[in-house]
Amino acid sequence: MADSSAPWHARDQAEALLTLGSCEEGLSPAEAGVRLERYGENRLDREEAPGPGAIIIRQFRSTLVAVLIAAAVFSLIIGETVDAVAILIIVLMNAAFGAAQEWQAEKAMEALRRMLGLQAVVVRGGAETGIDAAAVVPGDIVVLDTGMKVPADLRLISATSLQVDEAPLTGESVPVGKAVLPLPEETPLMERANMAYMGTAVVNGRGRGVAVATGMATEFGRIAGLSRTVRDIETPLARRLAVLSTRIGQIALFVAAAVVLAGLLQGRGAYELVLIGVSLAVAVIPEGLPAVVTLTLAIGVRAMLRRNCLIRHLPASETLGAVSVIGTDKTGTLTKNEMTVTAIALPGRDIRVSGTGYAPMGGFFVGERAVDPAEVPGLSAFLRAAVICSHASLTPDGGIIGSPTEGALVVAAAKAGIGRDGLPGIEEELSFSSARKRMTVIVGKGERRIAYMKGGPEIVLARCTAVLADGAARSLDTETLEVLAAGVEGMAGEGLRVIAAAYRPFDDGEDPEEGLVYLGAAGIQDPPREEAREAVERARKAGINVIMITGDASLTAAAVGRAVGLGQGEALTGADIDGMDDTSLLAALKSANILARVTAEHKLRVIGLLTGDGHIVAMTGDGVNDAPALKKAHVGIAMGVKGTDVAREASDIVLVDDNFASIVAGVEEGRREADNIAKFTRYLLSSNVGEIVAVAGGLVVGLPLVLLPAQILWVNLVTDGATALVLGVEPAERGIMRRPPADPGAEILSSRAMTAVLLIGGWIGAVVLLIFALLQEADLDRARTLAFTGFVVFELINVFNFRSFSSTLREIGPFSNRYLVAAVAGSLALQVAAVYHPILQAAFRTVPLSVGDWALLVLISLPLLAAGEGWKWAVKRREKSG
Template sequence: MLTPYSMQQATINSVPPLTDSATSPTTGLTEAEAQRRLSIYGPNTVETAVQESWARVLLRQFKSMIVAVLGGAAVFSFAFQDFAEGYAILAVILINALIGFWLEWNAQASMIALRRMGATSARVLRDGQVRAIPADDITMGDVLLVEAGEVVAADAQLFDAQQLQVNESALTGESMPVSKQLEPTDPAAHLAEQTNHLFKGTAVVNGTGRAFVTGVGGKTQLGTIAQLVQEAKHTATPLEAKLNKLARQLVFITFGLATLFVVGGLLEGKSVYVLFKTAIVLAVAAIPEGMSIVATLALAYGMLRLAERKVLVKRLAAVETLGGTDVIFTDKTGTLTQNQMAVHTIWLPEGRVEVKPDAAEIEPALLSSDTFQKLLRVAALCNNATYSHTDPDTALGDPLEVALLTFAHTSRFDVPGAHATANRLAEQPFNSDTRLMATVHEHPDGQVWVAVKGAAEEVLRSCTYLEMPPSGPQPLSAEQRAQYLLHAEELARSGLRTLGFAYRLLPDEHQSDWTNELVWLGIVAFLDPPRPEVIPALASCQQAGIRVIMVTGDHPATALTVAHQVGLTTDKEAIAITGAELPSLFSDPDGEGGRLAHTAVFARVSPAQKLDLISLYQQHGHIVAMTGDGVNDAPALKKADIGVAMGLRGTQVASEAAALVLRDDSFASIVAAVEQGRIIFTNIRRFVLYLVSCNLSEILVVTAAGLLGAGLGLLPLQILFLNLLTDVFPALALGVGKGSSRVMQHPPRDPQGPIMRPGDWRLAVAYAALMTVVLLGSYYIARQYYGVAEEVGNNLLFYGLAGAQLLHVFNMAGIATPLRHNDVLRNRYVWLALALCTGLLLLTYFLPLLRNLLGIQPLSTSLLVLILAPAVLVLVLGQLLGWLLHRGQNAEKLRRQPAAQP
């Protein structure tokens, strides 16, 4: 059972202002009372998260088992006066710490964006005078004045509203501006239904209003969201956790081997110095020092690739995390839809016509309809919006009126011509009582044209006639009136916004009532249309085994309609779960046949409930991504394993909380990020196998050399050199491979699975054993048949292991891939890495400083074959080993398959 974040929501009307004797609608607060309350309730600011100091972040980089093991190795080196080795180990620790510090310090998100959502100043009524004051100084009980173009500075309860409309989409997910009313609403209702309240950070788009302030600062809905963002801590990404776990496994393996080696050596009476020196070598060999560097650079390369696709990555590990995502929670408004209204359906006397959002032209039969042309005339004339088809982004006005003008232009209706030949004589504006708008215009034949639009039931109530082409207006029967009411209800149940249209011709404009005896034209229904790229993007997600779930604050019917349009759900009987139902379902997630887990659409969901849903799926082992653009999405964006914000239409709060920002707001870019994430994880798994097999070979060489009495085998500085240079560059080349084009045709990997699967461990041990055997064989031949000294034998092991590890990179394409089809061969970065590492190895022999540090002795050319032969054998036998293991795996799969039925 969950402990819902939703219990933390702000309380509406925490102070009942209408019964507050210290304030009044006509005078507001006195200045003295305002100052007193300001000292009690505090400033009207949103608390920001305290950012950690750079020293604390840097210190945290040293709190790991890897650092402890390397630090212990450095201490022992200094104790045995091996200062060069000690300083080299400390340098490795410092390099890794600085890389981790740089990434984490740059990844810290600030809550400053939440301050920007509030207005910088506001108008209040104090001592009976209207004053403009800083928004931070507003306090409880203030009388707040708002008008079109302003941002609401605090939560407030309305007592006066004139045509007031507020865009609350960033806070609630509701596509349309909310018409504010004075009638009381249920304080427990969803924010989108709190029509008598104003909320901090929302935008007034029309009208004026006055309201009593009921919430300031952290007690506002915006402040509550800010608190949720702070509390929704982002833990280590799955990749980081898996790499840390892998490193711990290697440490434990080496610790066990070192302990056995030291104890056995002490029982045999071997030198304490030699034993502990060997233990230091094993500790250094166990730590894949280059792993974090290579992982970071591989992720950075993926980040650059995504930048070309308009995806801004704020946390590098987020790229891989998105690749492992198996559940995506997506907002509706602005993410799946365009966040602008468009005509969806027209219901004329001739019948119902659905307007396709991607249709270039309207159906010819509809264009030729006289009724349709008259409806377009009403839509163009009974309209106060402005629109230019050459620059649609400059449109201003009510979203439905803008949609009507857009549709009229798309239908090739001459909107400017209609206005030029029909001067407006008068207007009856829309209001909450009549629920319709009427405009009166000159008609070319000398009569007066009345254009009317509004709520379908109200317009129908004023209609006496029905437009019936080709005969013209006919009496509207009771049955026809009822039928159109049913049509309007059907469209509304589908989540569409509806308007009724009518007209009338009068002899002159002096008629006492323009809205009587109207001629009914039909219904126009509107919907925020889907973004064109969403449908194929969702199809790609489904093919890749990724479940996409819509979580919105909008109406359930609207959410389901959009879900059907984009293919999110194909079940016409599907039902959306609302926020009101979630508390009971959270208490028993498996109840009602697991309804919660099988629902694809959640509507009227609060920001806190989004957190609850994400937590539920995370608790069941899913890697959850969340997309969104509004303030209401910010807590969920931070809580999710990977938050994806829309950069164009999205709020800055959402961008700050997210790990990825889509600069083109394209859902298709999410699919590109998922694909890149999968490629990166495949590359990471590939180079981790390479690094682990190389490190295990070092461990086995040192251990076997000690057990066989061959000395240390390898020196600590030699192993550090291999781990930081000859391992890093080939591993990095593997990490930046382009990957397979079929990566999105497979289901997501097990989010709980380790980077190294059991089969990978077996393969790594086999490769390491192979390298150990051929290297010790070469060492034995050199000592027995060439009579070389132990120091020269050490050099043969060093160069032989370096060459074997370099050629071993070609074994990493996969055990089922023959050498001739090995995509690593076609990776130019691999060849560059081999060339660079070969050059570095040559420097260790010819550069005196490196020769002294690594203990390199002069080598005769006759020993060259003992260096090259192990490398070639590792490549050839490695390919054979991979083929045998692959054949064995296929045989095991066939054995486990049930016998075919006759």
């Protein structure tokens, strides 16, 4: 084979074929087999989806779970088998819930996966052959036609009206016209018109190319490999729970050691002290916390799915609620991904076109006045020319076949009642290419034929000598040319893609592409989603900075940005980013909301700077070029409709409807989950503080053990299980989307929250200890049963204090969370069984209580609820005044 250091796009076709040892007749089947052995199958390496075992093991990677397992092992060593088994059951239930949810997410991902291209057509031994795309090898001649996926990186050797959608690779929303001539070496990826890349799609025309790279050697493969070098970022929830778990473990050891030391000084027996130490360790550790967190997140997964967010990893939903920056794609996320003609500039008249998408519904307006297109001079002629000079067609279900740009023109014509029926067919075609920037078709036979041209306005106008004005052709003078050019610039400045059309009758021997009559130009846009502007505004009110990051042109990006409320300034381009150091770029990102013409490397750099500056970043994407950024961001959000497999597999969340508004809805749901996790965490800890105060306090003053280890575990199971869980389904707090994102460095327990936890827990513990101290000499079993039941009653009342951090029960309604009411009733019923059922009486060493005993406990608990309501009222009053 010949050798060359020049990149493939800089070589001519003959050199590319020679270098690859191929020819236009293709490889022989035998040679193709040899190369398949040498280069391997044409597949992207995929990270294997975790199996059931790996998913289960992942559930145990938690400091708190480790602390619980240690407590269970120690309980088993000292003979407290019931405690050990109960703790291990909780741990296993937590793992089962988490594993089941992640397994369901993986199964949902499998349902969303689509192969990049299952079949390819190649030339082997001079004959076209259909093969599995995995069998394509370097040197194969690949045949391309409309609707096909490009199976490998190709150097094109022929192209007829060939247009390729390269959005999955470059982010460019407009199909790219292809040609075959060599290009300068410095030509950027998105401008290499003589190349076709793996994973992109042919939307128009046909062509052939020689495969220059397959599998992981392709551009898709390079970027997919880049994503594997990116490490996952620890989520805020994981970090906060790890800190909390470490501190709980330290406190458990400290309290247990201190009590054992105090007991030794009092002369108590070693076995009794070890038993007390284990009891206190169990009291300190909120056994139910991992399970409740997992279940709350699992419930949130279903709520997220209702908002069109498929959660792949449980903590992602809570992390989404903490984001301070959303980097969003443009096409299909902020826009509809449906090219639409919105304006037509005829010589001497501007027309506005209503209706969006590919359904031929809408009208034509001059100013605010609706007009009949047949009565507007020149409009029908322009639309007929647009249909004749295209290969797109409408489908019965409201879609298009062919180029989206041509489809937009065909739809606009259909709105005027103009279709292909009755129009002349194409006899000859001079195809569009990136070098020509125009397409010309010739209709008619015989000596007198007509040429129709469409393309860039500057290209078309340069070949026109007349304009069609008021139904008649007249000479194109300098003044008219300037007016037409100004109109085109105005549409381009609004971010519209402008396509001009012209025609000319010509005789044999005349150049069909010179001396044309200018008909007009259409302004085409991908219209913003109606809900996008409102969603951007909601995000801003929530303190979230939204940055559009796209591979599209800066004018288009800026126009869409203005339409959805992302500012009035110009877009910051990839070239601008390359010219900035990190300090300058970070400063620019504080005000720049639109980034255009960016690459995968640019996205990684931007995310790295933002996360390094303390932001929690969510990033959306659909193409393989987005995969590294999706993986690097705290929350990677892939598109479920138009996203690639590589993007979805790198993501934490898959957006079912590709809609930016769904991301903002997901943020609200994530904030609700974060609030509720904080609520039940503080509730659990306040309960445990009460247990520590009662047990440790009793030991210090020389009383018998207030609660037995089994009773402590039962209290935690009864009060920390269902009641804590239903706090996780509390509705969102008022104004949840009118407050800034949570500080990523903040802990679950702020100083104010810790004060409330200590005060409430201390009150519960002191009251229980007082009851026990007053009654234990007369009847130890009754005193311990009252203390045991008192904890349950007080904590079930206490749960209502944690339903909201800011609103009183009167404001939110005491019975508005019917699940909580049911959980409290159920937990109380279990405690009644523990007091009166003979088997449970034996297990927990309880005795029956009188009606008066129950009434006393309820009466004593009421001040606890009143104190909580008073605290909220005082805090709200202080915030309003201050």
